[in-house]
Amino acid sequence: MARPSVQPGVVIDGFKVGERLHSGGMATLWSVTRPDINVPLLMKIPRISEGEDPAAIVSFEMEQLILPRLKGPHVPACFATGDFAHQAYVVIELIPGQTLYRRLPELPLPYGEACLIAGKIAAALADLHRQNVIHHDIKPSSIMFRDSGEAVLIDFGLSHHTQLPDLLQEEFRLPYGTAPYMAPERLLGVRDDPRSDLFSLGVLLYFFTTGVRPFGETETLRGMRRRLWRDPHPPRKLKPDYPPWLQEVVMRCLEIEPASRYPTASQLAFDLAHPDQIKLTARAERIKRDPLMTVWRRRFNQGLLQVERKVDVAAQLASSPIVAVAIDTVDGTDELNGALRRTAARILETLPAARLACVNVLKLGRITIDRTLDEQGQNKHVDRLVALKHWASPLKLNESRLTVHVLEAIDPASAILEFARANHVDHIIVGARQDSFVRSLLGSVSAKVASEAPCTVTVVRPQRPAG
Amino acid sequence: MLLAIFSDIHANRQAFSACLESARTRGARRIIFLGDFVGYGGDPEWTVDTAIRLIADGAVAVRGNHDQAVTSASESMNPDAQAAIEWTRGRLSAAQRRFLAELPLTLEEDDRLYVHSEASSPQRWRYVQSTPDAARSLIATPAHVTFCGHIHRPALYSMSATAKMTSFVPTAHVPIQLLRGRQWLAVLGSVGQPRDGDPAAAYALYDTSSREITYCRVPYDVDAAAARIRENGLPDRLADRLFVGR
Incomplete structure (x- = not known):
């Protein structure tokens, strides 16, 4: 079927296309307007021509399913979706400003500022998880902020909604996502545990406070799998002035076993808001990684990372x-x-x-x-x-x-x-x-x-x- | 248009009535029956008469294996089911049996296919128990959405343009948009004899314009339905299982 070519001035389902804002690997973003909608709008159009990565289509379908369901200040409001039979698109609220990615040259940030940012992201995740959605791609470029201060999560193409079919479930042989931020259980195919997002936020907080990514920048599956048994260097090893309470928070987020992390994003946000009340454990003071014996046990004792058969997100949130x-x-x-x-x-x-x-x-x-x-x-x-x-x-x-x-x-x-x-x-x-x-x-x-x-x-x- | 889709009523008057009432309240304009009106339950005459009346008013229906079994003796079934079929056969009038015998195996409407078991060979009454079963059915039809029943456990499968499958157990009352870019197989739960552990009657609503399917559950008077089974001397097990939905 011939698809209408998108260019400025074209009208799609009542939306008048303006300038092209971004052209990425998976999609192009256009500024659009409709007379009856009074907020700046963004139209996202997937790249679906012959030979494109099928991931682009499936991710886009996930966004089509999930975005219209989401509510609240921590996500862009969704105004319309169009399907592949005519012109595939989603129209969402345009969040002004830049993503957190722009801050990368300034790293490491002061501890207080990094924690403030992480606390806002945790609050946004808490709201998202309450809506039965796990983001699965938490990283600086999927986070923006409203003028009022709230974090806004964008890009739901890899997300999982516990009450909707997971179109990505059998699509890819390898886990799909952003390697440095991916939780270890994701490498085992687990897509229904909200604590995977807390791991990614832990990676972000580690990176923003030390300037170093805890698991490096590896993109190979072999390199990624190391995080199933190898813990990162404690931040205090890299920065002797690193506050013990902050190391407690970061290392708890980065626990290999999801059950050892914070049970909910709300509880993480709570600790970030009340650092003086955090109960310090052995995590807080460590300056070395786990001894080799522990690492080897993890690596060769299969099943040490317990994959829970099915996580009921709502029940898990309700229990914590x-x-x-x-x-x-x-x-x-x-x-x-x-x-x-x-x-x-x-x-x-x-x-x-x-x-x-x-x-x-x-x-x-x-x-x-x-x-x-x-x-x-x-x-x-x-x-x-x-x-x-x-x-x-x-x-x-x-x-x-x-x-x-x-x-x-x-x-x-x-x-x-x-x-x-x-x-x-x-x-x-x-x-x-x-x-x-x-x-x-x-x-x-x-x-x-x-x-x-x-x-x-x-x-x-x-x-x-x-x- | 909002469709109400019922499968595997199995002569359970109480469950069928509760689902009809629920669908009416939710604004359904048209009824689709996916077969197995009879078998197992204690009210086959009322169930068939009600279906005939609704079809006269615009509903459509396909035939299930139990509907076929009461009209031809060739279907092989487990002893409980067989006992119920033989009892049912004696209860139905010739006209009622003819109605069941004349139902088609499949029906197509716009980009939808209705079938009792699955699309690859409807007359073989195969169950859709797994993703490969669903793939076999989806490959056999160009329909955008296939609606079927037969297994008494709700599920939703999809196949992408590159033939990748997904499977999903739907949450009751959460609408799901059946995206146009892939084919879907909606397996309905049973109105009259649920087997997914939830004793509430199951049916589905489908909005043809928004392409949203909603799997619904309706609590009904299980005691009364079980009493009808016992009163008629049908196997006790058929009454007992209604309470647990297994």
Whole structure:
């Protein structure tokens, strides 16, 4: 079939083609407009002439399937798709600016800046994984940023949607993707584990903070397979000033076994946002790679990397929630605090990968200028942290599962809600204020949290004797 | 146009009614039957009469192996199925049996093919159990989408222009666009005797303009359907399996 040649001025399904923005190996990108759409648009047209890589077509089909399903600020909005019977294309929102690839000449970046970037990518991945999609090509050139700061993931041609057919499943004999960033399990054909994206993000963070790619630039299958048994040099070996907490984060992302990595992108984002609370393990201090014995065992003990038969992405995300419990250390009664602890314990017992953030709000006066020190000169903030840890100690949680946070705010409910949003909290546990006089005077914190929270809220109220 | 596609009703009145109601609520305008109206279940007369009425109103249907077995004794089946077939044969009127006997093995409509088992040799009643089975069927037809049933387990296969296959177990109620660049084989679950571990009745919706298929599951009154099987003296196993969808 003769295909209309695309050139400026041509109209395709109501979209007027403007200038050509990019001509790549897989596709050409055109600026397009349609009178009823008020945002800058991009039309992506695959290269499908005779002799082209069949990967170009299949990747394009995956984008056609996946892009219209995606929502939210972390992906380009999709406006239309056209199929191969006429003119294959997708029209998406044009994200202004450059990809993260442009920053490569500046590497290594300062630790703080690199972590900020990685935290934004982790938040974007968390949102993507919640939509049942694994990106599978996380690298600098597939990441952009909105003016508002959010990371935007682009290029879904290698992605996997757990509720759609995976057209790439039998297409290629070799794993397809970007070699330096590819997770080891991908080399074994695993395409349904969202933790593969966390590995790629770990590669990116390692690269951005050290200037060196952890697994080099190898493109051969043989070279790529080394990552199934050989761990990278710890960043501290390359940069003695490398913060131990950052090495902890990076090396956890780069674990060979997916189960040893962060269970979810949200949990990774949480650690990047709260570096002072990261529980350091042996990973943090290492300056050498694993001893040869370990490497050889990995290499020759087949099956050391356990390929799980089928990962249910939604179930895995649901089993690894961030739970926030709001504790009133001043006015909360022992009865209520005990009930909150029992509720938290029940949730944590059933979900071993869940983590608990204990939150307390240090209420500021509206008018008075608050002082951090109380009349006795004691630091209120520190007191609260101590009280939170005391509350949590009977739970006997591993430190890596527990964090404590004192928020300073005028309105406690708003502070809790803001914390939940910023940290991708999956479940809030909050106590109901028991004194009806105080409640009517101050309003109910739990009611506001329950009605406005972005996630599940459990309101805890100790049983009262029948009156 | 939104099509509702039903396969393997197997004389399960409760499941069939629930699916018809669900399809109507979801706006289906036309019904396609992929065969096996009877066998296994306790309400063959009602099921066949309902199908005849719907076909008079514009539905279309193809024949399944159980439909054929009640009209000709040549089909070999397992003892439970055989017992149900013999019982069914005695229940149906001559007109009802003729209706089943006269159903075509395949039907084509635009770029779609409807067949009970698979497209390569519909009269042999082969199951599509694997990707090679699906490839054999897809190679045998130019149709963009083939709809079939027979195996009672929903699946969706595709073949690319370079003959690469994909297989997929669909998630209920998630629409999937059947892209034009490849051929598709949509294997439907069973209305009246699901075997994929989910006892809910299975059917599918297909939107011919957006080319989206949605596999649907509908809970129904399994107790009542099982009671009809027992009341009629059919093998207990046929009633028991409805509760577990195996």
